[in-house]
Amino acid sequence: MSARSWIAGFVILLALGPVLLPEFHITLLNYIGLYALVALGLVLLTGVGGLTSFGQAAFVGIGAYTTAYLTTTDGLPDMVAWLGVSPWLTLPASVLMTMAVAALLGLLTLRLSGHYLPLGTIAWGISLYYLFGNVSFLGGHTGVSGIPALSLLGVDFKSGRNFYYLIWAVVLAALWATQNLLDSREGRAIRALKGGAVMAEAMGVDTARSKLVIFLIAAAFAAVSGWLYAHMQRFVNPTPFGLHIGIEYLFMAVIGGAGQVWGALVGAGLITILKQWLQDTLPGVFGASGNFEIIVFGLLMIFVLHRARDGLWPVIVKLLPARTVRREVGATDPLPLRTKPAPGTLLLDVKDAVKTFGGLTANNRMSLSVKAGEILALIGPNGAGKSTLFNLITGVDPPTSGEVSFLGGRIDGMAARDIARLGMSRTFQHVRLLSAMSVLENVAIGAHLRGRRGVGAAALHLERAEERRLLAESARQIERVGLAEQKFEPAGSLALGQQRTVEIARALAADPALLLLDEPAAGLRYLEKQALADLLRRLRDEGMGILLVEHDMDFVMGLADHVVVMEFGEKIAEGLPEEVQGNPDVIEAYLGGVD
């Protein structure tokens, strides 16, 4: 059975629900839908993006309280009073209010290392809960009642059965949009956040922006859930928006399968039903009343993280017959190319660059330049400071002093992604691929800057034409480096040498004027080295400038037009390959004995 028919079957079952099931089950399914919407936001945030929030319940609360306040308060100022006329008008208000709060919190915490965000969310999850309970215009701990019911085109949503359709239509739409978003240019950038941030920045992705985007989407889903909740219950109080509920939302996402959109449904369903059952049985078992279900939830969570860290959805999928998706890219018009500088133009100019770490000088007054249509090799023994120089040129680590210019403009101190935009692309000495993603998708990240369409278009899949062109370009680069056979394999399953080659394809997908390669031949076999050398010669002949860091002298000598030799962070020689080879300092650096 195809994925499509599974989904169709699921939707039909959902649609039949109210016809077949008793009221109690409908109510339960309504809650599952509301929770799944919040959990879906967390799937995007935690499972895909590697960020975590324990405070989603507070976002649900802001959404619910915003509409509750606007639709029940008399005598609001004219500026906002019109919103109270219909609950449909408060939907955007709820979402915008929540997103505004999320934007503020996101800007504060997202730039910090991973654990500050969840810790921050715990703190403001508690703060907002106390705020809801202590602010008199929100009804204090008694809450707000008399929230109007929804109605649309004469159909009212007072009954749980009618509301069921509304909730599940929203949930399915959100699932669809999220799935679409992940399968797009913006989606690849989001998927690179977990474990590939440095690489993504080097390919021009603004990772801080991507993080904020998913944080805002998660908040928006929570707000919609809150808005629905307020109009379904027609009453709100602080209880369902406390920290413990926020923790439950995260558990739903993690137990279901934090990397998968369908995991949100599985997790929300499982936790909601389990909670119901535990709340009925545990007090009898323990002979006392209290929310003992948290003991079971805690243990279940620990067990899942020990045994199935990716949640239950991947376990379910494994039970189904395996399918490899081989979605061939159809013919399409190629992406426009950058206007390349004429051969001989000065591309990169490093002057007196110095880099110190603590007391160590890793680069001391290094200078070099690369022209279009030239291969410059930077060689030297391990530990000579070549990779440091590379990081300083590409903006990963700015120089302590000195100048770096690219195409006539200063780039030292610029962010890696802005340097990438100017037409410089690189590979990494330690391969940085997203091992679970296909080779094609990995290479497509390299073409990130050649696409324009944003998150909204991606969610609605309005960017398919551009997406096809990006994938076609990526496929072309993969063929060029000779890996066409492996296009749809997960990048992590390739041999190390092939993974290095994928790195080159990814750099080429950016259509760079200058290509920086950090030890591309390391780990390659003899024939693979020959093929790589041929490819680099072709690129040079097409007018590309190439800066090559290498340790393998043989590889360099047959290939480079110009060589710079480093030792102890300094330039000890430069010139034509044969000149450098005869230089006594170089011989000593490379071949020095100990006697």
Place this chain on the structure above:
Amino acid sequence: MEQPMILEVADLRVGYGKVEALHHVSLKVRAGEIVTVIGPNGAGKTTLLSAIMGLLPRRSGSVTFLGSAPGEIEVERMVAMGMTLVPEKRELFGEMSVEDNLLLGAFMRRRLGHRDDAATMAEVYGIFPRLKERREQLAGTLSGGERQMLAVGRALMAKPKLLMLDEPSLGLAPLIVREIFHVLGRLRKTGVAILLVEQNARAALQVADYGYVLETGEIALAGSSAELRDNPRVVESYLGFGGKH
């Protein structure tokens, strides 16, 4: 008479995820012997040392250290039995003093009940007087050469039976490399077995008794240092610029 076997690696396979980095690697080190593993970057030399030490899980094959049982593969066990590694990145405790770094080198010996760390520290200071001058200083403020001395000194504090070094010459001036290699030669005479991974093949083959050439995760060549120094393939790939010297 042949010296007793200290380390025997047989048919070792190691991988990360789906990728295999070492395929069926075998090697031997005897007491009082310096064995070197040379090879290009990315061949798997660091992976080999990490797997022997127990820092990386092995896929198959065995590592027998002084007759250890095959199931015993934790780093702590290896250290307790007398194996130490001076890693490529040094892995010093930067925010602690030189003396504390040395003291922690004897951590396992202290736990096993030996109380001779003061004497060993005096020996280490004898070998590297520079460390004694800097003993109150934080390790993070040392120069590159001093860091390497501290890394070697810290390893010596464990009174190892097998000392493994990963690229000790990395980023160091020739004078300091000479000093460190000189120390290795002296250690060998006291019966310590040394496994040396080096990029500087010439220097390595000068001090070593036996050598292995590791290429793309496999042992491509093995032989006494003298044999390897004369092997045309080694000469071409590791001892000269494309055979022109």
Place this chain on the structure above:
Amino acid sequence: MDLQIALLLGQDGIVNGAIYALLALALVLVFAVTRVIFIPQGEFVAFGALTLASFQAGKVPGTLWLLVGMGVAIAAIEIGIALRNGTLRRLTSALGWNLAYPAVAAAVVLLGQPGSWSLALQVVLALALVVPLGPMVYRLAYQPLQSASVLVLLIVSVAVHLTLVGLGLLFFGAEGSRTPAFSDASFDWGGVMVTGQTLWVVGASAALIVVLYLFFERSLWGKALRATAINRTGARLMGISTTQAGKLSFVLAAAIGALSGILIAPITTVYYDTGFIIGLKGFVGAIVGGMASYPIAAAGAILVGLLESFSSFWASAFKEVIVFTLIIPVLIWRSLTTRHVEEEE
């Protein structure tokens, strides 16, 4: 507000701040050594206080059953592993700590009538029950995930917190407890009444901080813990087991938590879930210290105590809001001073 009230609030704030400082130090320690953000720290505060209260009420504390239960679970796991690897000879110490020790503890609690003991001995027994729970929690929940990311460990922490809070409710009920003061003395210092318990809390906290300082600066294991925190690989190469270091840091954190609970139990009524909020305030202190600096974390925690005490006077309904909002300016400051794209592990 006159000076009298200000001094009173200040005294309150310093007492609470001293406790928060202890917890903040434990949190920084556990995070540095194991990368675990130890949310359940607060539960050890509640367990310490409520276990002592149980003894005083002549009841058997539920923490005893938790000790026995976790001991049995760990013993079962260790036996399973030993059978699989054929390393049975290494089981002795594991079985001793996880079966024999809880059995002895149970015998003492059930047969020794601790209700009639002196306060000091009751305190020792309460610590003997609660402190081993720390390394046991480490063994069961965290040790199998040693290589997991900070994020996964954080989620586990939240799960452990939930489980322990639920168990706390089961063991001690929803009613709170207060224990008698260690000392009934009170002093009049320049018109301000200072109670003996206040001096106990501040004095004990200060003493504990000195002991911790000496432990880290002078002892081999203290240095080993620091070494693990600075460079895990380096420490492993010295033979310092990550697991041992983790367990040791959890022993210290559990001891600090339980002792804090015992110190505050005479001042405030402790409920099964009180620990969480207390622990989080220690957290705010730890975050002020960037989860890395012990002195700044301690100073931050005392600031939290003072802020709390003064805001309870001016705006008591918003006390918690104000305390937890304190981390916002701290985060802004940290965010402005960090400029780095970080790689998730």
